[in-house]
Amino acid sequence: MIINLKNNIEESKAQELAVQAEAFCIFDGAKYVLINSSSVKELPQFLEGYTAEFFSFDNDLQLGSRKYLPETRQIQIGNVQIGGGTNNTMVIGGPCSVESEEQIKSSASLMKELGVNILRAGAYKPRTSPYSFQGLGLEGLKLLAKMRDKYGLSIITEVRDATQVDDIIEYADIIQIGAKSMYDHGILKKCGKAKQPVLLKRGFGTTLQEFVQAAEFILSGGNQNVMLCERGIRTFETKTRFTLDLCGVAYLKEHTNLPVVLDPSHAMGYAYGVADLSRACVAMGVDGLIVEVHPNPKIAKSDASQQLNHDEFRDLLATLHPIANAIGRKII
Numbered sequence: 001m002i003i004n005l006k007n008n009i010e011e012s013k014a015q016e017l018a019v020q021a022e023a024f025c026i027f028d029g030a031k032y033v034l035i036n037s038s039s040v041k042e043l044p045q046f047l048e049g050y051t052a053e054f055f056s057f058d059n060d061l062q063l064g065s066r067k068y069l070p071e072t073r074q075i076q077i078g079n080v081q082i083g084g085g086t087n088n089t090m091v092i093g094g095p096c097s098v099e100s101e102e103q104i105k106s107s108a109s110l111m112k113e114l115g116v117n118i119l120r121a122g123a124y125k126p127r128t129s130p131y132s133f134q135g136l137g138l139e140g141l142k143l144l145a146k147m148r149d150k151y152g153l154s155i156i157t158e159v160r161d162a163t164q165v166d167d168i169i170e171y172a173d174i175i176q177i178g179a180k181s182m183y184d185h186g187i188l189k190k191c192g193k194a195k196q197p198v199l200l201k202r203g204f205g206t207t208l209q210e211f212v213q214a215a216e217f218i219l220s221g222g223n224q225n226v227m228l229c230e231r232g233i234r235t236f237e238t239k240t241r242f243t244l245d246l247c248g249v250a251y252l253k254e255h256t257n258l259p260v261v262l263d264p265s266h267a268m269g270y271a272y273g274v275a276d277l278s279r280a281c282v283a284m285g286v287d288g289l290i291v292e293v294h295p296n297p298k299i300a301k302s303d304a305s306q307q308l309n310h311d312e313f314r315d316l317l318a319t320l321h322p323i324a325n326a327i328g329r330k331i332i
């Protein structure tokens with residue numbers, strides 16, 4: 001259940017009630033909110049007098065549900081917003097990994113030229129093989145921060161371990177939790193204590209229920225700036241890298257109040273399908289699209305097969321505006 005306490009309830013009282021209710025207690029900017037796992041249909045008596053609103057749920061999709069907040073949560077990223085009443089679809093572009101200053105500079109200047117506000121690139125790469133490029137680490141974060149300063153872009157980069165969260169907050173604007181880390185409760189809880197927006201990717205073997213439960217870890221920790229990212233799930237199909245679950249996206253849009261971002265690059269695994277899929281994603285009326293773009297994909301140190309080159313990305317972007325406009329949305 002969720003209890004919105006009255007606005008005048010002070011922290012000490014809210015904490016006391018939280019202990020009694022065995023609940024998480026968060027402050028949402030205006031009031032204290034208690035959340036626990038109980039599905040009782042009636043407000044417990046000891047909370048009467050302190051409660052402004054009471055919500056009962058039959059599963060763990062609580063803070064993230066439209067039953068609690070009907071409107072998509074608004075998230076501020078640099079000087080752009082998504083969610084709320086904005087109807088914005090933000091595009092995020094950039095290489096899979098930061099590889100060198102020259103490479104990331106080339107990507108950053110392309111984003112700037114095309115009016116894309118957010119640059120992606122991993123510094124800590126969660127590779128399947130220990131023999132693959134693992135990322136530049138802190139040096140990569142510093143290069144990203146340099147691009148942020150030089151080009152005025154917001155930066156999204158992945159955290160692979162809870163101990164990296166503080167550095168990512170220092171050098172970037174959005175914390176990306178990768179598909180392979182989606183169940184890492186150390187990372188989820190640490191991100192719950194942060195204020196920065198978090199892009200939570202769906203694990204490739206994760207049900208929608210488990211996905212929203214992972215998001216609830218962050219929300220119940222106190223960070224309300226959570227975006228959900230569908231990036232493909234593993235099915236019986238082997239011709240494509242994963243299967244982009246657009247039915248799941250429809251579910252998330254209907255039932256959750258969290259902005260939804262789609263990643264066609266990792267789903268497809270091959271550059272040839274990424275433009276068509278991106279258009280399908282935008283047509284879904286989502287809040288964001290994240291695409292891997294590399295100055296020279298052939299020599300990329302990770303995910304070489306799926307990254308668009310600069311011309312392909314430029315051409316793709318031009319086609320997204322009319323699709324977004326046709327459904328009353330705006331590419332930002």
Ligand code: PEP
Nearest residue numbers: 096178179180201231266
């Ligand atoms: C990435 O964004 O480069 C990445 C590793 O994505 P995912 O976690 O979806 O595999």
Ligand code: MN
Nearest residue numbers: 096292302303
């Ligand atoms: Mn990648």
